[in-house]
Amino acid sequence: MKTIHWNKVFAITATKTSAFFGKNCIIMPIFAVGFTLLMRFLYAYVIGDEVGVPGFSNGYALGMGLVMNICMTGIYCPALLLAEEKEKNTLRALMTSSVNSLEFFLGSVIPVFLAAVILNFLLIPISGYSMPASVLPIFALVNILCALISCVIGMLLGIFAKNQVTAGTLLSPVMMIFMLIPMFSMMIEVLEKISEFVFTGVMMDLVIGLAMGQGVSLSGLQLAVMAAELILAVILFMAVYKKNGFEKD
Amino acid sequence: MNKEMIRLSHISKKFGDDLVLKDINVCLQRGEILSFLGPSGAGKTTTIKIITGQLRQTSGEAWILGQDAGSMNEMIYERLGLVTDNSGIYEYLTVYQNLKYFARILKVPEARIREVLEQVGLAEHQKKSAGKLSRGQKQRLVLARAVLHKPEVLFLDEPTSGLDPSTALEIHKMLHQLKEEGMAIFLTTHNMEEAAKMSDHVALLNEGVIVEYGTPEELCLKYNKTKRFRVRLAGGREELLTQSLETAKQIAEWMARDQIETLHSCEPTLERVFLEVTGRELA
Ligand SMILES: Nc1ncnc2c1ncn2[C@@H]1O[C@H](COP(=O)(O)OP(=O)(O)O)[C@@H](O)[C@H]1O
Numbered sequence: 425m426k427t428i429h430w431n432k433v434f435a436i437t438a439t440k441t442s443a444f445f446g447k448n449c450i451i452m453p454i455f456a457v458g459f460t461l462l463m464r465f466l467y468a469y470v471i472g473d474e475v476g477v478p479g480f481s482n483g484y485a486l487g488m489g490l491v492m493n494i495c496m497t498g499i500y501c502p503a504l505l506l507a508e509e510k511e512k513n514t515l516r517a518l519m520t521s522s523v524n525s526l527e528f529f530l531g532s533v534i535p536v537f538l539a540a541v542i543l544n545f546l547l548i549p550i551s552g553y554s555m556p557a558s559v560l561p562i563f564a565l566v567n568i569l570c571a572l573i574s575c576v577i578g579m580l581l582g583i584f585a586k587n588q589v590t591a592g593t594l595l596s597p598v599m600m601i602f603m604l605i606p607m608f609s610m611m612i613e614v615l616e617k618i619s620e621f622v623f624t625g626v627m628m629d630l631v632i633g634l635a636m637g638q639g640v641s642l643s644g645l646q647l648a649v650m651a652a653e654l655i656l657a658v659i660l661f662m663a664v665y666k667k668n669g670f671e672k673d
Numbered sequence: 674m675n676k677e678m679i680r681l682s683h684i685s686k687k688f689g690d691d692l693v694l695k696d697i698n699v700c701l702q703r704g705e706i707l708s709f710l711g712p713s714g715a716g717k718t719t720t721i722k723i724i725t726g727q728l729r730q731t732s733g734e735a736w737i738l739g740q741d742a743g744s745m746n747e748m749i750y751e752r753l754g755l756v757t758d759n760s761g762i763y764e765y766l767t768v769y770q771n772l773k774y775f776a777r778i779l780k781v782p783e784a785r786i787r788e789v790l791e792q793v794g795l796a797e798h799q800k801k802s803a804g805k806l807s808r809g810q811k812q813r814l815v816l817a818r819a820v821l822h823k824p825e826v827l828f829l830d831e832p833t834s835g836l837d838p839s840t841a842l843e844i845h846k847m848l849h850q851l852k853e854e855g856m857a858i859f860l861t862t863h864n865m866e867e868a869a870k871m872s873d874h875v876a877l878l879n880e881g882v883i884v885e886y887g888t889p890e891e892l893c894l895k896y897n898k899t900k901r902f903r904v905r906l907a908g909g910r911e912e913l914l915t916q917s918l919e920t921a922k923q924i925a926e927w928m929a930r931d932q933i934e935t936l937h938s939c940e941p942t943l944e945r946v947f948l949e950v951t952g953r954e955l956a
């Protein structure tokens with residue numbers, strides 16, 4: 425186990441936070457917010473009260489927005505920020521200034537993770553859905569797990585990207601999987617089944633179930649899916665990191 | 674104060690079947706500047722990467738600050754400074770913020786930031802975003818960052834390559850000062866004037882082999898086979914004379930009549946030495 429010097433981690437966190445607010449990254453959470461608003465008004469118009477449960481269209485919009493944010497902020501931003509450090513040769517500068525890989529990983533992931541978690545909460549009022557307070561602990565748990573998994577996946581993909589352009593190309597197919605499967609699960613039956621085994625799908629199902637008035641509960645399967653995907657992402661990341669470091673030449 | 678900072682012994686490096694470093698032996702003491710002078714592709718950067726633990730040698734031993742370069746951890750970098758073309762800066766941060774970032778990592782007090790900013794002549798640009806700096810200013814920022822924590826060994830991989838002469842001169846001055854303060858400096862260059870001016874010892878590196886090693890003066894004198902003198906006489910006439918009894922008499926005669934305006938010995942430059950040893954040009 426590597427030692428962690430928190431002065432280094434927090435220095436990296438501070439700089440990564442300003443990088444996160446740079447124009448390449450900040451459009452991702454903004455996009456998630458815009459998308460949620462769009463869905464909110466679109467569904468209010470299209471679905472209306474058809475389902476017969478008040479607030480369903482808002483809940484549906486929330487589910488869409490959450491999945492979007494987990495993918496756009498949670499996966500895309502860490503990958504992009506890592507690719508940027510490689511492109512500008514600043515990663516090498518850090519690593520030859522006594523920063524170790526664990527410190528770099530933590531410093532990089534902390535701000536994006538926090539941003540994703542906080543924004544997931546903010547999306548509740550943005551979607552107009554009134555979530556009962558009793559549900560918040562379970563929502564928080566799923567929120568945190570999803571943000572964590574997505575950040576690890578983002579870092580993993582970032583290893584393969586030499587620069588920001590390749591990061592974009594590389595990420596698109598992965599984002600499609602984690603984004604579109606849960607989003608279209610209500611419409612396409614096959615996807616509904618697959619979606620149960622995708623962490624973003626767990627989040628979607630949780631919110632939809634809630635919106636349909638089915639109450640909230642987290643099944644053993646759902647917990648297992650998230651735990652398994654977190655462990656898998658970490659193992660994959662460590663394996664790829666061990667082989668290549670953060671830079672795959 | 675003969676403290677050994679770096680020792681390379683029988684270092685070889687292969688990339689695939691390509692042998693790019695062959696039996697490199699060299700050491701660097703405290704307060705000394707050692708230069709690797711060689712054309713591009715000679716293996717200078719590879720040598721720095723091996724000593725700083727970024728690359729593993731194929732055989733031989735590399736020691737830095739008493740540690741084996743292959744098995745040390747990242748904490749060694751708290752005692753090293755690096756200026757290479759892989760040393761990126763954060764373009765969206767200001768000059769000051771760039772240094773502040775690394776000061777936090779390396780636990781350097783903020784007063785030191787202002788000190789190095791003065792030293793590299795960037796004090797008046799400290800609020801500028803680093804992306805807007807000129808090439809020479811960027812290089813000075815990288816240098817400022819490299820010496821922020823007063824490292825014991827400073828590595829400079831072609832630090833003045835592509836810079837204007839006045840910036841290069843300022844960097845040379847600063848290196849001189851750092852060396853006086855006791856820093857050990859490992860410099861690589863393909864510029865023979867830089868090597869001649871800056872180095873306590875020079876290793877001429879050609880295709881991964883140190884073909885000559887010594888002080889710049891030693892090397893130049895060693896290859897001074899036919900000693901020649903350039904004389905400029907009153908009236909503007911120039912003569913190139915080769916060492917001989919006649920030359921001695923001739924110079925004595927001119928000197929007696931106070932006709933000599935300038936008199937220079939024509940020992941070879943490091944560039945000529947390199948050409949003579951390897952049969953190829955530096956650039
Ligand atoms: N990662 C690498 N893989 C394969 N060959 C390399 C690698 N790095 C350097 N080389 C080769 O090693 C030789 C020395 O390179 P380098 O040390 O960069 O030279 P210099 O810094 O003196 O210009 C060159 O022929 C270069 O092509």
Ligand SMILES: [Mg+2]
Nearest residue numbers: 717718719830
């Ligand atoms: Mg080089």
